[in-house]
Amino acid sequence: MSPIVKTELAFLHKIYLSECEFSKSLSKETIKSYNEVFNTFLKILPEVIFVTDVTPQVFSIFFKRLSTRKRVVGKDKIKVGVSMSTIATYYNKLIVFIRWLENNNYLEKYAVSNKIVKPLNPSYEDEKALSEMDITKITSTILVNTINNRFLCVRDLAILNLFIYTGIRKGELLALRVKDIDFEKRLIFIRGVTSKSKRSRYIPIHSDLLTSLKNYLKERKNLNFTSEYLVVSTKDDKNLTTHGLKFWVSKYVRLSGIKFHAHQFRHTFACSMAKNNADITSIMRVLGHSSFKMTERYLRSIRSEDSRMYIDKISF
Template identity: 40%
Template sequence: MQNELLDLFTSFVNECKYSTRLRNETIRGYQAVFNLFIKIMPEITETEFLTTPMLNEFFKRIQTRNRIVGRNTIKVGVKNSTIKTQWTKLNVFFTWLENKEHITINPLKGIRPPKVSYNDYRRIDESDINKLFSAVVNNTRNPFLFKRDTMMLSLLIHTGVRRGEFISIQIRDIDFTNNLITIRGETSKSGITRMIPMHPTLKYHINEYLKERNRLGYRTEFLIASSVNDRGLTLEGLKHWTNRMVEISGVDFHLHKFRHSFACELSEKGISIFALQKLMGHSDIRMTSKYTRSLKAEDMMNEIMKINV
């Protein structure tokens, strides 16, 4: 039986891919949320069923269903940030449907997304970082994987890059002379090319990794090579790597926590919000300001003590 909604979503994706020329990462995000939507709401196959009550039902089912995470652990409920992400991505598709006159009104116009609170507790603390490095040391016998994985951790800690940027870094983007790493605009969410200073610890790990990689004859242009072939690590490979790190270290994390930690650490050290915006690759400074909002009162004590009145 023909699924009108699925056909329209295919047209939407084709427009995003070939006309609007959105990044693959952005399109994959739309696809992931839409696939979840039709999985949770299989009864919605036609646009006539896209109503505000049905969307409320979707969010209800998302928050009350049993989910299996990790090793058969059952969880119920999701974070506000998850709901907001789903709302945002579905809203783009529904707005497209409205603009193309496939629906008379976007059903999400009657639903306000939840507010998201950004706080320090999303950070990876020093003890967790030590556990991650120890896990690599204690569980990796292959010299290439040992040096690659320690380099990957250091890269996440010292650059705060997004996951798409992370796996897209190429050898040519590493400038050992000027100690800079280039994040190219075509791989960045903002479309902005930026330079990130290379921390000495990161420089050491990259050098050690490249020595082993060159010894094995890897030729891929991507910095992070796959463990199974002479290609760059894929998003699926990165997901597998993350799951393995969680399993062997006991640290429950996702890659964005490194980005959050990077920004909060620099903010605490007194970096200006404009410099932080540039390092993070934000096109809108309001995105950067969320990291300054996450600071606790005690972190700002030194700034208060500078007042001489």
């Protein structure tokens, strides 16, 4: 059993997160999500304080409370429970911490992790990818609402085009530097230190994106912006922040009437590649995934009905 009998769980989780950051080199976003899930775990289970309080039964209680608790969303709207996919996410982020506790002798080996009842895999019926009409509406919204601000127009179009033509993650977009764009070879370099997978990769630049980036950088130069970061704030010569990108998304959700989030562009890009006959290996590599399983999750928006054009081409 554990050499430390009454160690506070929150203290051990801080050690775990420190190891994730400095030994495993996980991204800040990943570590932030681990911390948010753990804090929710403690909030829903205030009776769990010490590592000795952690049992398989505790997780059954946690998932039950998570599925039935009431919470306020939006403008005083009451919502009960969470989706199956959210429960699966909580399980996946907590189970790695439990295994860490076992591997470091804070819990008996397999005493908890092997006895937790794993939630059912969620059945995804929703379409994560945006339609061509959705993209057209968002594009039109940018053009209409930036008509009096040339720089804002070309910058916002560049952000949209970077998302839909490369499928890059939010953090990767915000970390892009001007020198990461190779106009001669038509390649974008994604540095491993900015990527969730920690692997560097090159993404070919689509012709529409190429034009968009050139227009944006030309206008940026006219304003004498010199930031090394590609995407900058409209207020000063500094890189666009996570908060700034959230504002960008919420602004165009409100103005376009299309409910979307930044990560949906990644799904949209992956599905567009697949529908244009790209093989799954190519899609996996350009997205920066380490396994086909992850890539397949991004392609779930492709329905069986979408195979009509391929079936119609069959000839014997």
